[in-house]
Amino acid sequence: MRASVREPSRPGALRHVDWVLVACTLTLVAIGTVAVASASSTPEQPLGLLRPRLVHTAVGLAVLAGFAALPYRTLGEVWKFAYGSSLVLLVATDVVGRTALGAQRWLHVGPVSLQPSEVAKLGLIVALAWSLSRRKEPPTRAVDLVPCLALAGPMVALVFLQPDLGSAMSFVAVAAGMLWAAGVPARLMGAVALGGLLAAPLAWPLLKPYQRTRLLAFLDPGVDPLGAGYNLIQSKIAIGSGGLWGKGLFAGTQNTLQFLPMQHTDFVFSVIGEELGFVGTIGVLVLFWVWLLRVLRVAASTRDAFGSYLCVGVANLVAFHVLVNVGMTVGLAPATGIPLPFVSYGGTALVTQLAAVGMVLSVALRRPKIRF
Amino acid sequence: MEPSKSVDLTTRLASLGVGLTVALAALGLRLWQLQILQADYYAQLADVNRLRVHRLPSPRGLILDRRGTPLVTNRPAFSVWVVPAEVVDPGRVLPQLARVVGVPEDDLWARWERSRRRPFEPMRVRRDVGIRVVTALEERRQSLPGVQVEAEPVRVYPFGPAAAHVLGYLGEVSPEELEALRPRGYRAGDLIGKAGVERAYDEVLRGSDGEHAVEVDAAGRPLRVLREQPGQPGHTLVLALDRELQEEAARQLQGRSGAVVAMDPWTGEVLAMASSPSFDPNLFSVGISEQDWQRLSADRRNPLLNRATASAYEPGSVFKVVTGLAALQEGRAASSSRFLCKGSLQLGRWVFRDLVAHGVVDFTTGVAQSCNVMFWTLGLALGPDLLAEYAQRLGFGSPTGVDLPLEVPGMIPDPAYKQRTWQEPWYPGDTLNMAIGQGFVLVTPLQVARAMSAVANGGILLRPRLVRAVVSPEGHVVRTFSPEAQARLPVSDQALAALRRGLVAVVDRGTGQAARVEGLQVAGKTGSAETARGRPHAWFAGYAPASQPRIVVVVLVEHGYRGGVSAAPIARAILERWWTGLRSARGGNLWAR
Numbered sequence A: 001m002r003a004s005v006r007e008p009s010r011p012g013a014l015r016h017v018d019w020v021l022v023a024c025t026l027t028l029v030a031i032g033t034v035a036v037a038s039a040s041s042t043p044e045q046p047l048g049l050l051r052p053r054l055v056h057t058a059v060g061l062a063v064l065a066g067f068a069a070l071p072y073r074t075l076g077e078v079w080k081f082a083y084g085s086s087l088v089l090l091v092a093t094d095v096v097g098r099t100a101l102g103a104q105r106w107l108h109v110g111p112v113s114l115q116p117s118e119v120a121k122l123g124l125i126v127a128l129a130w131s132l133s134r135r136k137e138p139p140t141r142a143v144d145l146v147p148c149l150a151l152a153g154p155m156v157a158l159v160f161l162q163p164d165l166g167s168a169m170s171f172v173a174v175a176a177g178m179l180w181a182a183g184v185p186a187r188l189m190g191a192v193a194l195g196g197l198l199a200a201p202l203a204w205p206l207l208k209p210y211q212r213t214r215l216l217a218f219l220d221p222g223v224d225p226l227g228a229g230y231n232l233i234q235s236k237i238a239i240g241s242g243g244l245w246g247k248g249l250f251a252g253t254q255n256t257l258q259f260l261p262m263q264h265t266d267f268v269f270s271v272i273g274e275e276l277g278f279v280g281t282i283g284v285l286v287l288f289w290v291w292l293l294r295v296l297r298v299a300a301s302t303r304d305a306f307g308s309y310l311c312v313g314v315a316n317l318v319a320f321h322v323l324v325n326v327g328m329t330v331g332l333a334p335a336t337g338i339p340l341p342f343v344s345y346g347g348t349a350l351v352t353q354l355a356a357v358g359m360v361l362s363v364a365l366r367r368p369k370i371r372f
Numbered sequence B: 001m002e003p004s005k006s007v008d009l010t011t012r013l014a015s016l017g018v019g020l021t022v023a024l025a026a027l028g029l030r031l032w033q034l035q036i037l038q039a040d041y042y043a044q045l046a047d048v049n050r051l052r053v054h055r056l057p058s059p060r061g062l063i064l065d066r067r068g069t070p071l072v073t074n075r076p077a078f079s080v081w082v083v084p085a086e087v088v089d090p091g092r093v094l095p096q097l098a099r100v101v102g103v104p105e106d107d108l109w110a111r112w113e114r115s116r117r118r119p120f121e122p123m124r125v126r127r128d129v130g131i132r133v134v135t136a137l138e139e140r141r142q143s144l145p146g147v148q149v150e151a152e153p154v155r156v157y158p159f160g161p162a163a164a165h166v167l168g169y170l171g172e173v174s175p176e177e178l179e180a181l182r183p184r185g186y187r188a189g190d191l192i193g194k195a196g197v198e199r200a201y202d203e204v205l206r207g208s209d210g211e212h213a214v215e216v217d218a219a220g221r222p223l224r225v226l227r228e229q230p231g232q233p234g235h236t237l238v239l240a241l242d243r244e245l246q247e248e249a250a251r252q253l254q255g256r257s258g259a260v261v262a263m264d265p266w267t268g269e270v271l272a273m274a275s276s277p278s279f280d281p282n283l284f285s286v287g288i289s290e291q292d293w294q295r296l297s298a299d300r301r302n303p304l305l306n307r308a309t310a311s312a313y314e315p316g317s318v319f320k321v322v323t324g325l326a327a328l329q330e331g332r333a334a335s336s337s338r339f340l341c342k343g344s345l346q347l348g349r350w351v352f353r354d355l356v357a358h359g360v361v362d363f364t365t366g367v368a369q370s371c372n373v374m375f376w377t378l379g380l381a382l383g384p385d386l387l388a389e390y391a392q393r394l395g396f397g398s399p400t401g402v403d404l405p406l407e408v409p410g411m412i413p414d415p416a417y418k419q420r421t422w423q424e425p426w427y428p429g430d431t432l433n434m435a436i437g438q439g440f441v442l443v444t445p446l447q448v449a450r451a452m453s454a455v456a457n458g459g460i461l462l463r464p465r466l467v468r469a470v471v472s473p474e475g476h477v478v479r480t481f482s483p484e485a486q487a488r489l490p491v492s493d494q495a496l497a498a499l500r501r502g503l504v505a506v507v508d509r510g511t512g513q514a515a516r517v518e519g520l521q522v523a524g525k526t527g528s529a530e531t532a533r534g535r536p537h538a539w540f541a542g543y544a545p546a547s548q549p550r551i552v553v554v555v556l557v558e559h560g561y562r563g564g565v566s567a568a569p570i571a572r573a574i575l576e577r578w579w580t581g582l583r584s585a586r587g588g589n590l591w592a593r
Helices: A019-040 A050-069 A073-077 A079-096 A116-133 A142-161 A165-182 A186-206 A209-219 A228-242 A268-301 A305-329 A347-365 B003-037 B039-050 B090-101 B105-115 B131-139 B160-167 B175-184 B196-200 B202-206 B243-253 B290-298 B316-329 B363-369 B372-382 B384-393 B415-422 B428-435 B445-457 B493-509 B563-584
Strands: A098-100 A103-109 A112-114 B051-056 B070-075 B078-082 B123-129 B147-151 B154-156 B170-172 B191-193 B210-216 B222-229 B236-239 B258-263 B270-276 B338-341 B344-347 B350-353 B359-362 B460-462 B467-471 B477-480 B485-488 B523-529 B537-544 B551-557
Touching: A019 A050, A019 A268, A019 A347, A050 A347, A073 A079, A073 A116, A073 A305, A079 A103, A079 A116, A079 A142, A112 A347, A116 A142, A116 A165, A116 A305, A116 A347, A142 A165, A142 A186, A165 A186, A165 A305, A165 B003, A228 A268, A228 A305, A228 B003, A228 B039, A268 A305, A268 A347, A268 B003, A305 A347, A305 B003, B003 B039, B051 B147, B070 B160, B078 B090, B078 B131, B090 B105, B090 B123, B090 B131, B105 B123, B123 B131, B131 B147, B160 B196, B160 B243, B160 B270, B191 B196, B191 B202, B196 B202, B243 B258, B243 B270, B243 B563, B258 B445, B258 B563, B270 B445, B316 B363, B316 B372, B316 B384, B316 B428, B316 B445, B316 B493, B316 B523, B316 B537, B316 B563, B338 B363, B338 B372, B344 B372, B344 B428, B350 B428, B359 B363, B363 B372, B363 B493, B372 B384, B372 B428, B384 B428, B445 B460, B445 B493, B445 B537, B445 B551, B493 B523, B493 B537, B523 B563, B537 B563, B551 B563
Parallel strands: none
Antiparallel strands: A098 A103, A103 A112, B051 B210, B070 B154, B078 B123, B078 B147, B170 B191, B210 B222, B236 B467, B258 B270, B258 B551, B338 B359, B344 B350, B460 B485, B467 B477, B523 B537, B537 B551
């Protein structure tokens, strides 16, 4: 059994900080900041949304530092609060939330607009990590999955009802990844996945018409080229026309002439593809790759199961976002409104993602000396 | 701590890492495909996205008559175009477009299929749409992506059928023509000259289109002009044609089949060239309708045929000019030579009959009366090879080289030809036929006019010309055409003078009296050419004034029976018109070369 109850080592000096992880994170945030500025630049406002983006970044970095300093086990002790408040926020959003793009995703708290589904992703990771780390045996039987499903189910359902199909899927992906890491046998995972696939048609009637069109448009962008398929076509044109070196920052025609939809949020990767070319897109993918491997390495190197699961959850969350977002911009995944972590414009997402990095750093700081 | 569990977690984490790596690598491959392998394709798509390249069609050059009267002009109009690459949903757009613009949907689909190989090249949907269509399209602009309305002038032929064969008409460049012409800047849907001067001088007339590249945003709003390249309007052609003579010629031919050529015997300039039946070239200017095309091409009288150059006829007695000139030059005859015409000629056991017995005639009277017996006699004396040689020297049997497309050479037979083609020897009867322009002899009216000009100008064979000058859009004369002598006839002045005395006698007291004009001495020769079926073709070929020729007129009326009856009066009308114009222009000599 793993040292789940033993107090992990005290926070070490700064040399315990995973500087590679920090560097990857900061580089991605910086690339995102430039891309967002380019994507939102208009003749009237040449720097576009640079200023709010910088504010988000500053807040996010502060939160990151806070979470890194906070002994992560504290999170486990307050998991009920984290999970519970996430649920409350989601319910509140469904009830009083503001509609954006046909979905209620926003909650206003004073001057701040909050996207509770982003916060809830962290809440679910903390709750699942705690629940899995409390087990004495690996979850090998179907009944062992019940607590996890009980935690993830309500959140998936609430987000799905907003409706935010992409985020709902990301909750599923996070839970699946954590269960896999916890040792659920491949056969059981497969059975659950199969069950989910078979149950998927049941959800079809619950989808809004625009969501169905999006899914269909992914299968055949020609179905409605000026509507749902338009984004996919324009995104591919933007990325493809970037070529090897790109058209230069602020010089992408697809971007500046507004052919790209939502170019500073969901399709910011297309802007990078157009303006920085293959060199830029591969660079971003490599940064994510290194980032993910570093987080998994932290997960593997800590002796504390809760810390491991936290890291696995965060890695899964970011990996899912990257794969689905980039996949969408290159026409390999449906358009589901999943932003690119650290890069896309969006305050709540950026701050929570940086908070997640803070959590990983906190785990890294408090692990014993690496011996392997 | 149980190491086995720890190893299990490590394996699971490793498998996650491998899975993520594979997935990211797949995305990287996809990016390689899009940004490296297909970069050009998407770059082109991005350009189409942001660029709207409007063609600025340059007006085709004008065509003027010799006095500056416009014979062909342009009028402003709108055309509807569609860029196939921008039509993402043809199944929805094309039917709507066909309905709004008013073209058959099948036609549009057919052309759509053809233009798919070049999806970025705009395809013309229809020329010359009304302002209503333009408005309707603007209203539907959002739902009709890729559809453009452009100003594009339309060709106008103010005199309609009067000069249709000379001027020609326009048509869309055919796929086969396009293969050859694309390197010279022609594009699908371009109109090019399909006949007449429009075709012969197409490259001079067409100029070059300009281009206007505008950057647009996703909503199609123009943002800025990226490139503006003005077009070069086509050059203006100044024809030798005289609009009044041309109209007179066309009027005279109305209701008959035939041709008229009027020519300046000193320059070879064609003053009038009419062919009947005719057609309205305006029908072709916006793309001829299927119905009109059927009507024109199915017409057995063949209105599209230029009978002056593209069709050859038996010349009949008009050919006696050749026989007469050969005999005079070869010393077989002189003005004073006398012949006995008993109304027939016995050749071995064959008897060749003429219509009347002229009795004893001198050469001049023989020409005036078109005495077959005299010309048979002369023909027999000369033999077929000399006859053929003189005919060829006068320009028969080969194209005149006029600046018009599709000219036919006609036919001058000789014994070798007959043997080759018919596997038969040349009989003396063939010589008799040839001497009076029958048998295998075939000529075009323009060839007759050129030969007659040589007789009139003292023996110089000139290349007939329709175009006098090319003038740039700015008004500079780019090119002028000077008379081009193709040959000098090896005939003496005496021989020519004797022939011309005969030609004067034809109009004064012979078969061509119907061509007489008050105050103007006309010389010429009539002809009634037997044809394989139907009545003979009627010919008149002459010039005036007889002493100092300034104009040659050739008239052919298909199945007109007798040249003196149906062709000569037409020549007279044209000469009268010319004569009146010349006299009224006294003082300012507009007829001068």
